[in-house]
Amino acid sequence: MKSDFNKNLKIYNSLSGKKELFVPINKKKIGMYVCGPTVYNNAHLGNCRTFISFDLINRYLIHLGFKVRYVRNLTDVGHLENDDDDGEDKISKKAKVEKLEPMEIVQKYSIDFHKVMERFNTLPPSIEPTATGHIIEQIDCIEQIIKSGYAYEKNDSVYFDVLKFNKKNNYGRLSGRKLENMMNNSRSLDGTTDKKNPQDFALWKKAEESHIMFWNSPWGKGFPGWHLECTAMSKKYLGDYFDIHGGGMDLKFPHHDCEIAQSEALSNKNPAKYWMHTNMLTLNGKKMSKSIDNFILPSEIFSGNNKFFEKQFSPNVVKFFMYQAHYRSVLDISNDSLIASEKGLNKLFNGLNLIPELDCNEKPSDFDIESWINNCYLKMNDDFNTPMLIAELFDCLSFINNVKKSSKNLNIIDKEKLESTFKIFLFDVLGLVDKPESNNAEDKISSELIGLLIKLRNQSRENKDFKLSDQIRDDLMNIGIQLNDDKKESYYKKIK
Numbered sequence: 001m002k003s004d005f006n007k008n009l010k011i012y013n014s015l016s017g018k019k020e021l022f023v024p025i026n027k028k029k030i031g032m033y034v035c036g037p038t039v040y041n042n043a044h045l046g047n048c049r050t051f052i053s054f055d056l057i058n059r060y061l062i063h064l065g066f067k068v069r070y071v072r073n074l075t076d077v078g079h080l081e082n083d084d085d086d087g088e089d090k091i092s093k094k095a096k097v098e099k100l101e102p103m104e105i106v107q108k109y110s111i112d113f114h115k116v117m118e119r120f121n122t123l124p125p126s127i128e129p130t131a132t133g134h135i136i137e138q139i140d141c142i143e144q145i146i147k148s149g150y151a152y153e154k155n156d157s158v159y160f161d162v163l164k165f166n167k168k169n170n171y172g173r174l175s176g177r178k179l180e181n182m183m184n185n186s187r188s189l190d191g192t193t194d195k196k197n198p199q200d201f202a203l204w205k206k207a208e209e210s211h212i213m214f215w216n217s218p219w220g221k222g223f224p225g226w227h228l229e230c231t232a233m234s235k236k237y238l239g240d241y242f243d244i245h246g247g248g249m250d251l252k253f254p255h256h257d258c259e260i261a262q263s264e265a266l267s268n269k270n271p272a273k274y275w276m277h278t279n280m281l282t283l284n285g286k287k288m289s290k291s292i293d294n295f296i297l298p299s300e301i302f303s304g305n306n307k308f309f310e311k312q313f314s315p316n317v318v319k320f321f322m323y324q325a326h327y328r329s330v331l332d333i334s335n336d337s338l339i340a341s342e343k344g345l346n347k348l349f350n351g352l353n354l355i356p357e358l359d360c361n362e363k364p365s366d367f368d369i370e371s372w373i374n375n376c377y378l379k380m381n382d383d384f385n386t387p388m389l390i391a392e393l394f395d396c397l398s399f400i401n402n403v404k405k406s407s408k409n410l411n412i413i414d415k416e417k418l419e420s421t422f423k424i425f426l427f428d429v430l431g432l433v434d435k436p437e438s439n440n441a442e443d444k445i446s447s448e449l450i451g452l453l454i455k456l457r458n459q460s461r462e463n464k465d466f467k468l469s470d471q472i473r474d475d476l477m478n479i480g481i482q483l484n485d486d487k488k489e490s491y492y493k494k495i496k
Helices: 045-063 090-098 102-119 132-148 162-168 179-184 226-238 249-267 298-303 315-322 335-357 369-381 386-405 412-429 440-462 466-478
Strands: 010-013 018-021 029-034 067-072 151-154 157-160 201-206 222-224 242-248 272-278 281-283 331-333 481-485 490-494
Touching: 010 272, 029 045, 029 226, 045 067, 045 102, 045 242, 045 272, 045 281, 045 298, 045 315, 045 412, 067 226, 090 102, 102 298, 132 151, 132 157, 132 201, 132 222, 132 226, 132 249, 157 249, 162 179, 162 249, 201 226, 201 249, 222 226, 226 242, 226 249, 242 249, 249 272, 298 315, 315 335, 331 335, 335 386, 335 412, 369 386, 369 412, 386 412, 440 466, 440 481, 466 481
Parallel strands: 029 067, 029 242, 242 272, 281 331
Antiparallel strands: 010 018, 151 157, 157 201, 201 222, 481 490
């Protein structure tokens, strides 16, 4: 079945601006490069959405039977303030603020990023290269671009000549920007920079005396440009031309436009066949920003220690919430949306847990299982449309509940397919966990307290104190604990 569905996958290509049938360069092997974080601060929830989205893409491609080499870098040098060629390196600046070495900052926030991704149950990339670990490759790329005639050296720095490149190529076609318009909107240089033109970007920057991160190069002591790093690393591990290049929508310009220009200067090839971009995450209808105090970290959602939400929400719930919007759509996170996601996810898990309890027979099922399975794949093959996939799961949930409550037919083979397909899409594809993380000590205390209440209730039943017995039962139900009584004992299960 999977081999049939992998021939019908369509991906929205940012380069063409339309959905295209996914035809891999090699039949079974896929190369995918995703621009990773600049590790100078705690993992940003908006960035997490990007990496969770590409985790889904990676998972689904693997499920369809492809062998995926997923490369996601860590930027640990060269990313200057305001994504420009001027200003201070973000990591160096944070190192001064925290009074640490730059590599201590890198280590600290790389660990934080990995912990957050682990809590979201994302698969690690196949390769996770760092910019500082590939200085030699970046210097080699610069030398090749200079030889191609599209770069120039000035005062120990090297810049990409955008105007010269644009005479034979189309700079900015990914973002849709026209160089002529960029030039008209630019201020004159007035001798304040070494660039020939404002649109030129740095391949290598001279390290001033105050700069604390630098390497030796043919042009003197300096450090690589941010755009060059991804070109060098993707080229090393995926070659000159690979299947998918991804990142957040904010990277289209200038980062990805510059990557394309560099790659075409090196090999006359756009590096990727398909360019994919995720949209942004807003908070309570506003852009996330520290400057307006509209900002939250994943850990603050998980702990409940924040001013935005009335309670804590698990990584499972936050991840499920993100999948209820398409990865290319703007998504707004709020208290109400998380509560709704939590309720919805609990319904799906409860439905999955009901399947083994359903009665079966050999008659044909009232529900067309094969058609439902086909629809699940059709939705995912439509540019990884998770909202529509989730709608299919809820449609099936209605059938499961009807079978449980009535005498509707469920064939034993259909029952097995139903359960396995539910698990495939919830766990293998969406990457949710069937046993969400929890505090074991708190769970033990909670279980013991519930046990004490049940013991007290059993005693009240023996004493015919039905008012107290009913009150304990109702109060437990209100907090999601359902009691089931037999003649002598009571048992419980969590229902939310």
